[in-house]
Amino acid sequence: MALQFLSLAGIGVAWPYINVYLTELEFSGTAIGTLGSAGAMLSLVLTPLLNQIADRRLLHRRLLMLYFCGIALANVVFATSSLHLLLIAAVVLFRVTVAPSLTLTMQLTMTHLLRSGKAVLGQIRSFASMGFAIGSLLAGLLFAIGGYGLLFWVGAAFALLSIQMATVFPPKPKVKPKAVAEDKQPRNRGFYVLAASQFFISMGTYNAYAFIFIYFNKDLGIPSADIGLWAAILGVVEIPFYYLMDAILPKVRIRVAFIVSVLGIALFTLALGAVETLPALALLLVFRGLVWPGFHLSSFQLVNAISHPGNAATNQALLQVTMPSVSLLLTGSLFGWVFDNLGPNVFFVVCALACSIGVCIVVAGFRLFDARPAVSPA
Numbered sequence: 001m002a003l004q005f006l007s008l009a010g011i012g013v014a015w016p017y018i019n020v021y022l023t024e025l026e027f028s029g030t031a032i033g034t035l036g037s038a039g040a041m042l043s044l045v046l047t048p049l050l051n052q053i054a055d056r057r058l059l060h061r062r063l064l065m066l067y068f069c070g071i072a073l074a075n076v077v078f079a080t081s082s083l084h085l086l087l088i089a090a091v092v093l094f095r096v097t098v099a100p101s102l103t104l105t106m107q108l109t110m111t112h113l114l115r116s117g118k119a120v121l122g123q124i125r126s127f128a129s130m131g132f133a134i135g136s137l138l139a140g141l142l143f144a145i146g147g148y149g150l151l152f153w154v155g156a157a158f159a160l161l162s163i164q165m166a167t168v169f170p171p172k173p174k175v176k177p178k179a180v181a182e183d184k185q186p187r188n189r190g191f192y193v194l195a196a197s198q199f200f201i202s203m204g205t206y207n208a209y210a211f212i213f214i215y216f217n218k219d220l221g222i223p224s225a226d227i228g229l230w231a232a233i234l235g236v237v238e239i240p241f242y243y244l245m246d247a248i249l250p251k252v253r254i255r256v257a258f259i260v261s262v263l264g265i266a267l268f269t270l271a272l273g274a275v276e277t278l279p280a281l282a283l284l285l286v287f288r289g290l291v292w293p294g295f296h297l298s299s300f301q302l303v304n305a306i307s308h309p310g311n312a313a314t315n316q317a318l319l320q321v322t323m324p325s326v327s328l329l330l331t332g333s334l335f336g337w338v339f340d341n342l343g344p345n346v347f348f349v350v351c352a353l354a355c356s357i358g359v360c361i362v363v364a365g366f367r368l369f370d371a372r373p374a375v376s377p378a
Helices: 002-024 029-057 060-080 084-116 121-168 189-219 224-236 239-251 254-272 278-305 309-364
Strands: none
Touching: 002 029, 002 060, 002 084, 002 121, 002 189, 002 224, 029 060, 029 084, 029 189, 029 309, 060 084, 060 121, 084 121, 084 278, 084 309, 121 224, 121 239, 121 278, 189 224, 189 254, 189 278, 189 309, 224 278, 239 254, 239 278, 254 278, 254 309, 278 309
16 A cells, blocks of 8 residues: 555656646657657567566566666656756656556556455555545645755655565565466467557557646646646545445456446546536546546456466556557657647547547457466476
8 A cells, every 4th residue: 555655646746747847848749749659669668578577587576666766767857957858868767667667566466465365456556546646736835835846856755765665565476386488378369459459548548648737737727836736636536436446346347347447538538628617627537537447447457367377467568558658659749749730629539539449449359358368287
């Protein structure tokens, strides 16, 4: 719980303000989208490689600590430099460490809970939303007191504290699993359907959230000092629904929960571009608080359910990091151009359409998710 809280508090302090900070330094939407593509390109190469090494050598905890070090270093650069080249490097570093750290933390948490027989993943994950909310609220206060520099220093401090909290996971399992060749661990056919689906879902969600706070700031007129407050609402409204999902998800097929949740996200994204008042925006964020926990938990659980124990972390990295990276690499600059030139209304419609295509792919391959791949004999 402490690890989930602290790691997301650090992200909550920095993430809402990074792109807003870049726009104040005259980075265009196209440039910001291109930076997302650059980070995606590196994630595409590094994340599966590092997770595969961690799977084979049982170095998951060390890898998680390495990710937190990267997040801390990126925050330090944001806090101390206004040079564009250094900021570009920091943005890329932030992008190649945040998503992989969240994915690896979730997989390690699921493994721990499964071994202990506790089905409380939603409750544990709710502490991440709580941390993000408190971090975002703190970010607004820090920005009012000391500007961008102070809030990025605090983000770095949270990342360093998370390194210590990561010791909650054992360095290695007490009983080392027998080595099984990678080619003897066939992936469920549903894995490839889910990969194609994630490509389009990530196209919609990641691009939308890359520009959501710029949209709040520039189009809805929310002051920079209040961005943290609205980012906090994103986290606060999720907390009760994460608890609720622990009761709901065991009673429904995970793939059904996944489909319904993504449809909800598509609807949220579509409506986001039509918001005209702040009360309407607040109500819409509450709706997102309902659908996002269902998507987040069902996505991780679905991958875990169809994965061989020997490559679960690798599969999570491929679907939760690599496919979004491929999607951002190919579409980040284009979506940034759409935001700049066609406006936020068209931008969010296109994002919602991408999510809907992802749902259609899962529906078409619905029957391919039934069986976990068989364990080959040693």
